Every structure is written in structure tokens, then in C-alpha cells.
Amino acid sequence: MIETRHNGLFSLRFERLTAVGLRHGVFSRLGGVSEGIYASLNLSRSTGDAAEPVRENRRRMFEALGTTPELSLTSWLTHSNRVRVIASGALRDKPHSDDTHADAMITRARGLALTLRFADCVPILLYDPARGVIGITHAGWLGIENGVLGETVRAMREAFDCAPQDVLAGIGPSIGPTRFEVGEDVAARIQAAVPEPVVLRHEGAPRPHVDLWRAAAAQLRASGVREIETAAVCTASDTARWFSHRAEKGRTGRFGVAVVLD
Template identity: 35%
Template sequence: MEDPLFASLGAFPRLVCGLSARQHGTMTAAADPARKAQVIQNFQRYFASIDLAAANAVRCKQAHGATVAAVAAAQRGTAVRDTDGLVTATPQTFLAVTVGDCLPLYFYDPKRQAVGLAHAGWRSLQQGIPAATVRQLQDQYGTSPSDVLVGIGPGIGPCHFLVGPDVAERFAAFPAAFTRRADGTLALDLKAVAALQLHACGVRREHIETSSDCTACLSERYFSYRRDRPAVVEAMVAVIGLR
């Protein structure tokens, strides 16, 4: 057994919380339909490796927005369109999003037995996807934000995420997430932005666990668009659900 992604979420035996690695192959064919058969095989093998039926997965066609859909058994085996976040309270329904450098955000409400998963790059963070996911959990399942546990990452760290003024100005509300380097460039810590947004919508600081793994630093383990600039985007799949 591998170490859990997050110690906090790993403490719940029924909760599955995973992220594929480079060794499992790319999990997105969005930019290259010719890869579709290979991606399906990679996806099925990864699910089998963590003892899950790939047929029970609900995926989404990600749009770098902040739309979060509530799903149940009927959506198993489908991909929800124009959506970057999913929530469910149905067991054996495994939410899946693909991530390269964007952050996976894993949500679990142990009181309501509800889970959520979001794909959060800077565009989705700017549009407030952490709060949108919490709101869906509240609206659909009666979740209280103070009960929600969240795991942030792995994803690109401030060591590799340099931003220009166009991106920086959109995150002006989070000065603590920026560092100015000696050469004058500006680095943004997306994980810190996500944590600040979560806290602002009622998630307790002690319920937020952030992975220190930077996808661009750890080239053996993760795909990274910013590092590799591949002609065709390669990505991992993040998954959460209740057995």
C-alpha cells in the first residue's frame, strides 16, 4: 500500500482518494482524439490498480471555469460537459478530473458522507471554484463548510509558477500568495490561493491539507505542461469517492 495522498483523508477507510502517476500514462485525449483508445486503457488500468471499476467513474469535460455539477449513479460512465468540479453523495460513484499542473482539490464531508473534486488552474481559481464546490456540497447535501476536509494538490508550486502582470492583477486580493524573486519575476502560489479561498468560505484552516509536491519539480512522478511543453497535453487523473 502506498502512503495516502493526504494523511487527513487517508484516515477514512471507505474514502478513496488518488492521483495517477506518470507511470500510468496520460489520462487525457482532449487535444488528440487519436490517443483515445490508449487513454481509455490507461484509465482502466489505473482504476484497476486501486481496485475500482472504471465503469463507475464520472468524468468531466473541463473548461477552465467554475461550474460544479452534482452527480449520482445515473452519471457513472459519462463525462459531464463544461464542468470543472463534481460532487456526489452516492457510494461507488468515483469522481475523476484530469490535471497536469492544475491543482486537484479533494473535498470530503464525513458527516454527510459527501465528496467533491475540482480541477483548479489559475482561471478556475480566479472564478472561485473552491467556493463553488463548497456551495454545491451545501446546497445538495446540507454540508456545513466547517465539517469539510480538503486536500490541495499535488500541482505546480511557486517554485515553477511565474506570472506576468496580466495574471498577477487578477489575484491582487491575495498578496500573501506572491513572492518577488531576486531577478524581479513574480511567482504565484496557487495552492495558497486555494487555501485562502477555502478558508474565506468557511472551511477551517486545520481541515485543509496541502501537498508539497510540485508537478514541475518531480519529473519522474508527474506530467507537467509548463515543464515539458509537449505537443500534445499529457495529464494525470485525480479520483475521489466512497466505497
């Protein structure tokens, strides 16, 4: 991962995606104006933060990305496998219409920033340089169970004729395998949806842990994606830099991940 600093903001970029010229960023919680449990670059109002600091935080993030909030689209996350195909003219969509509820977005529209918000769930960026198509996916354990990554790759193939072997993937910061403790039922449900072993039994731990990074990578590989870069950054282990719903007991903000096709 490549560390980037811009006017107090700290972000990460994937080496492979950067090498092929894709504009993107995984923005930490540093460099914003929100206070208290939302300090400081909180990108979500759904957590209870006030509108004005979130608006300013969004402006700062998009400035660091070289664009503006007006040239961006997001979706309301539902922990599903729904993929939103973004066509030209999408900026005219009403922000609360039903078609904005999704956990993945794909597009080949140039100059349009796709962005989602995270606090332990797995962010995944996808790019097909051959077809000029980008994607962003939010994969919590329910999304993994529902096969959201396979659905995203399938949508790229069906909507834009992408070949999975041409797709480059980046798996961003999320809760890591040493911190994601779950019950036996949840562990079994996740494992049933993943073609590789992802349930861990740590010595002395009363319950199983799940490796969501490996789960995401396994589902991508099963869909035909070959080039996958994993940040291996645990949000729950570094709340000084990242928001973590689990580590901060639900009282926290959301960090932003964004990607733009030039």
C-alpha cells in the same frame, strides 16, 4: 502524503482523508502504456494520445483504486467555476452532453468514482464525513480567479446541507510557487480573488510568481473549511513523475485524480 505502489503505478494519498477511510488516489505518470511525450500513465485523449493506450491506462488506474471505468464519471474542463452535482442515475448521462462541462463535481452516490485530469493545475479533494459527500475540483489560475473552490463548497452546502467546518480538504500536486511565473496583470487578477497574499517576488526574477497552493487553501478557509492538507509537490519540478504543461511546453499528458465514496 502516503505513497502507494500497485502493479507499477505510483500514487499519493492524503493522510487525513485516508485516516477517515476515504478511497482516493493522486496517480503519477508512472506505470502506464503510453509512449513518447505521453509516457506513460496518460489519462487524456485531448492531448493527442491514441485511444487504446489511454483506455488501458484508465483501466489500470481504476483497478488500483478498486473499481472499473464503467463505475466512474469525469467532466470536460473549462477553467470555470461551474460545479456539477452528481445525482443517482448519472452514469446514464451522455458523455458529451453539455452538463458534463465543469471544473468541479460533488456527489453522495456510493461506489461512483469521480475523476479529473491534471498537468500543473491544482487538484483538490473534498470530503464531508458527517453528510457522506465527496467532491473533486480542478483549479487553474483562472479557476482561482473565478472562485471555483468557494463555489464548490457552496454547492456542497446547498445541494447536500454540508457544513463547511465538517469538510476535509486535500490540495494535490501542481505547479509550485518557485515555478509559476506570471505577468503583472495575471498576478493582480489572482491576488484580487484571494483574501491572503499569494504573489511572490523572488530575488533576481524579472516577473512575479504566484503560490497556487496557498491561493487554494486561502479560498477554502474563506469558505469555512478548516482542515486542509497540502501535498506541496511541484509538478513542474519533477517531470519524471508528473505531467507538467508549463515545464514540458504543452507537449505532455495528464495524470489522474480520483475519489470514491464507499
